[in-house]
Amino acid sequence: MIKVVALDADDTLWHSESRFQDTQARLSEILDSHAPHDHVQAHLHELEARNIKLFGFGIKGFTLSMIEAAIEISQGGITAAEIHEIVMMGKAMLDGPMELLDGVGDTLAALALDFPLIMITKGDHMDQYNKIEKSGLAGHFKQIEVVMNKDAAAYGEIFSRHDIDPGEVVMVGNSIPSDILPILELGGHGVYIPYHVTASFERHETEPDSPRYRRLTRIQELPALLKAI
Ligand SMILES: [Mg+2]
Incomplete structure (x- = not known):
């Protein structure tokens, strides 16, 4: 029996990763004379994975990783003007328009009539709260939680703080490792x-083999699925 609906935000409620990919593509162009594009992407991903422990998830850390990658790939040859452009790219990401995924507003309004909704999102606090405000979606949520990392311990802490049984929660999101595996581990859906x-860092090779796991193609299908569970 589902009593609480928890939702991820980035790439579940609004577009996020496509903006990172566009910016990475531009970084590859800036470094065109130093390395092939696939080398730039691979080196940036390696630095991001290493830096997440220090910077956390978010655009500010991503921008620093881009600068570090540019200095290393160019062997110190990157110009101040090019570093300035990278900083401006990061600022444009932070300051950019918010674009909701199709059907999100109507679906959340419908779900909120039947369930308390909790947003559980990870990343830089200021960036996440700016996006939440721009989204205009906050009013649908009973709770909003911004966490550093999304693992079973972080979810467990949130549910126990709100006196929620994880077995009665469905977590909805676009990442198997961050949104799906932890809730299945806690006995939820x-x-x-x-x-x-x-x-x-959100890629996962296989889908979970669990009766409490479901896959949808779009958020508009969620209300009917929750009625069926
Ligand atoms: Mg997400």
Whole structure:
């Protein structure tokens, strides 16, 4: 029996990763004379994975990783003007328009009539709260939680703080490792709605084999699925 609906935000409610991919593509162009594009992407991903422990998830850390990659790939040859452009790219990402995924507003309004909704999103606090405000969706949510990392311990802490039984929760999101595996581990339900691009550190080879796991193609299918569970 589902009593609480928890939702991821980035690439579940609004577009996020596509903006990272566009910016990475521009970084490859800036470094065109130093390395092939696939080398730039691979080196950036390696640095991001290493830096997440220090910077956390988010655009500020991503921008620093881009600068580090540019200096290393160019062997110190990157110009101040090019570093300035990278910083401006990061600022444009932070300051950019918010674009909701199709059907999100109507679906959340419908779900909120039947369930308390909790947003559980990870990343830089200021960036996440700016996006939440721009989205205009906050009013649908009973709770909004911004966490550093999405693992079973982080979810367990949220549910126990709100006196929620994880077995009565469905978590909806676009990442198998961050949104689905932890809730299945806690005995709850996971609904995976893939986004068309996935960040390197959110990729997962296989889908979970569990009766509490479901996969949808779009969020508009969620109310009918929850009635069926
Ligand atoms: Mg997400």
